[in-house]
Amino acid sequence: MVQTVASPKAGAVVSTFRDEYTNAFRWMLLARTLDDKFAGLYRAGKIHGGVFLGRGQEALSVSVGLALRKGDVFAPLIRDQAGRLAFGEPILDAVRTYLGSTLGPMRGRDGNIHRGRPREGLLPMISHLGAMIAVVNGILFARRLRNISGVVGAASIGDGGTSTGSFHEAINLAAVEKLPLVLIVANNQYAYSTPTSRQFACGDLVDKAIGYGVDSQTVDGTDLSACLEVVGEAVKRAREGHGPQMVVARLLRLCGHGEHDVADYVDPKLKQSPVGRDCLKVAEEHLLQQGWADARTIELWRSEMVQKAEDAVATVQREPAPDPYEEDWRALSSQRLLEAREERPG
Amino acid sequence: MSITYLEAIREAQARALAEDPRVFIYGQDVGAFGGAFKATKNLAEEFPGRVIDSPISEDAIIGLAIGAAIDGMRPIIEMQFADFSSVGFNQVINQAATLYWRTQVPCPVTIRLPAGGTSGSGPFHSQNMEAIYAHYPGLVVMTPATVEDAYHMLLEAVAIDDPVIFCEHKYLYYHLKADKLPADAMPTGKARIAREGRDLTIVAYSAMVHEALAVAEELASEGTEIEVVDLRSVKPLDTDTVMASVARTGRLLCVGEAWPWGGVTAEVMARVAGEGFGLLDAPPQRLNAKDTPVPYHPNLWAAHRPTARSIATAARNLLGL
Numbered sequence A: 001m002v003q004t005v006a007s008p009k010a011g012a013v014v015s016t017f018r019d020e021y022t023n024a025f026r027w028m029l030l031a032r033t034l035d036d037k038f039a040g041l042y043r044a045g046k047i048h049g050g051v052f053l054g055r056g057q058e059a060l061s062v063s064v065g066l067a068l069r070k071g072d073v074f075a076p077l078i079r080d081q082a083g084r085l086a087f088g089e090p091i092l093d094a095v096r097t098y099l100g101s102t103l104g105p106m107r108g109r110d111g112n113i114h115r116g117r118p119r120e121g122l123l124p125m126i127s128h129l130g131a132m133i134a135v136v137n138g139i140l141f142a143r144r145l146r147n148i149s150g151v152v153g154a155a156s157i158g159d160g161g162t163s164t165g166s167f168h169e170a171i172n173l174a175a176v177e178k179l180p181l182v183l184i185v186a187n188n189q190y191a192y193s194t195p196t197s198r199q200f201a202c203g204d205l206v207d208k209a210i211g212y213g214v215d216s217q218t219v220d221g222t223d224l225s226a227c228l229e230v231v232g233e234a235v236k237r238a239r240e241g242h243g244p245q246m247v248v249a250r251l252l253r254l255c256g257h258g259e260h261d262v263a264d265y266v267d268p269k270l271k272q273s274p275v276g277r278d279c280l281k282v283a284e285e286h287l288l289q290q291g292w293a294d295a296r297t298i299e300l301w302r303s304e305m306v307q308k309a310e311d312a313v314a315t316v317q318r319e320p321a322p323d324p325y326e327e328d329w330r331a332l333s334s335q336r337l338l339e340a341r342e343e344r345p346g
Numbered sequence B: 001m002s003i004t005y006l007e008a009i010r011e012a013q014a015r016a017l018a019e020d021p022r023v024f025i026y027g028q029d030v031g032a033f034g035g036a037f038k039a040t041k042n043l044a045e046e047f048p049g050r051v052i053d054s055p056i057s058e059d060a061i062i063g064l065a066i067g068a069a070i071d072g073m074r075p076i077i078e079m080q081f082a083d084f085s086s087v088g089f090n091q092v093i094n095q096a097a098t099l100y101w102r103t104q105v106p107c108p109v110t111i112r113l114p115a116g117g118t119s120g121s122g123p124f125h126s127q128n129m130e131a132i133y134a135h136y137p138g139l140v141v142m143t144p145a146t147v148e149d150a151y152h153m154l155l156e157a158v159a160i161d162d163p164v165i166f167c168e169h170k171y172l173y174y175h176l177k178a179d180k181l182p183a184d185a186m187p188t189g190k191a192r193i194a195r196e197g198r199d200l201t202i203v204a205y206s207a208m209v210h211e212a213l214a215v216a217e218e219l220a221s222e223g224t225e226i227e228v229v230d231l232r233s234v235k236p237l238d239t240d241t242v243m244a245s246v247a248r249t250g251r252l253l254c255v256g257e258a259w260p261w262g263g264v265t266a267e268v269m270a271r272v273a274g275e276g277f278g279l280l281d282a283p284p285q286r287l288n289a290k291d292t293p294v295p296y297h298p299n300l301w302a303a304h305r306p307t308a309r310s311i312a313t314a315a316r317n318l319l320g321l
């Protein structure tokens, strides 16, 4: 996939940290704008099923998308709008999947954040937490078997997801096989309503990596500079053959679990603490402070992103919804193995 | 006063907790939050220390329940969605289901599975897993279709000395209301005649009972009388009640929301064809979801699972109308 959607630097070599930061900020802004748009559509009753946002996690997520290159693998989860965009997922994929357009990658069969393009290295998450990590391992393993080197696979997981057996099996396997896996753990303090105190008893989630013999780093997930650096370094180390890397980011989910959830269980003290800072605001202030962008420019970017989001939604709203009579209702690719008795919908 | 199917599930758990000190509830977000669907609303407050949030570790959650049951407790486990029970599948089918047979020590765990399709939920939040669990010896599989059954069967599930898979249908959570909770109910293992009729038997369970009842109503206005049998539990399966109904009507249509291959409808058909072939005036028929994962978009979802419309078509075909 190509990175052309919002970046003015598309195709150009990102030269300085200033450019890198600014570029990342613009992706974050687009992700936030798009998420806000989905939230609005949800409230207007225009979206079937749930809406899940990445608000507060854009700095971490975008750092993953930007550290990866074409040919790498990314298994995002539910709060990775920014990383998906930066990795190259077209805006239209998100909008089409949320609105169920037949022209989207999931064709109305799956929805919302359950989308991807496996052949292009963007894995379509299943809901079952932890399940994607081993699949990334598999792609990396297959590349090694074919003597393709220099590839990295990144998988996202939440604080809650680290309690799954799948997480533990997959990180151990990656370590044993010394795969170039980068595990991005967003410790956003909650798994739905469950605080981390009910999820794990280690001092910090990086301790889990130590137990498996995996290199790990922590990072302030509200600080874009830190995220770009730490995630960038982890991806670099994996690429250089140092085996799996884990990055644990501290941040706060600045939304409900889904848009249906008012999240009144979130501790107000956390919201006021440094972990509760909004990474987008922090990044904006940093841009202004450094003189890398002025307020007017940022306003212009903001309207540019709103325009992109609205254009995409307007386009998709004119697209066809799935028609049960057009559906082939087939779950096998081997035509000759299909049972022929499928009746048409009545 | 009126009470929903979901509230009945909450009330049954409250009563089980109140009446039996061995009962506790364990699952993701079931504590102060009251569960993803609010099936345990306020229970953590009313029963301190007995309604407990778990980590996201289905295998360990179900394993814990089995251990606690061996030790004399009566755990109720909530899976956040039935679909996620696949991650704890090994503990259910290899540990809970075999324990009594291997050791004569019973395993009284209740595993609640919020199951079934609701529009817009997609392939991982819509599954019906009753057939898979019913396949394994050593499990009881309940599929309540009414508010009354949701309440009484859940209480019975807790009381039963064996592992019970309690499939509660998410579509019925809010859609179904009763005036009040009845004092008692039929025991598990007995099917219920949900509506009497002489022309055709529709066997259904869970949410499909209501689709079948709607069809019976529709065809009644055209002079056809459909009998609707609500299985209530798919394991044990009350073959006698089904057979007696088919003996009266001579025609069978079996409806399930799960996938067609194998499963509950196939089991009913096999039993009726095998033991009651002579009772049939026409080949028995069945209707299931289509053989694909459950689609997200409402247009597809509505065509994927049986509905009153597709059941009515099947019923008319079977009746030669």
Ligand SMILES: Cc1ncc(C[n+]2csc(CCOP(=O)(O)OP(=O)(O)O)c2C)c(N)n1
Pocket (backbone or CB within 6 Å): A078, A079, A127, A128, A129, A157, A158, A159, A160, A161, A162, A164, A186, A188, A190, A191, A192, A253, A257, B028, B056, B058, B080, B084, B087
């Ligand atoms: C195996 C499994 N069990 C339960 C769920 C239901 N579920 C969906 S998201 C979620 C909370 C996830 O928390 P976390 O991993 O911290 O990610 P976050 O939502 O905070 O980004 C739960 C319990 C699931 N998706 N998969």
Ligand SMILES: [Mg+2]
Pocket (backbone or CB within 6 Å): A158, A159, A160, A186, A187, A188, A189, A190, A191, A192
């Ligand atoms: Mg979390």
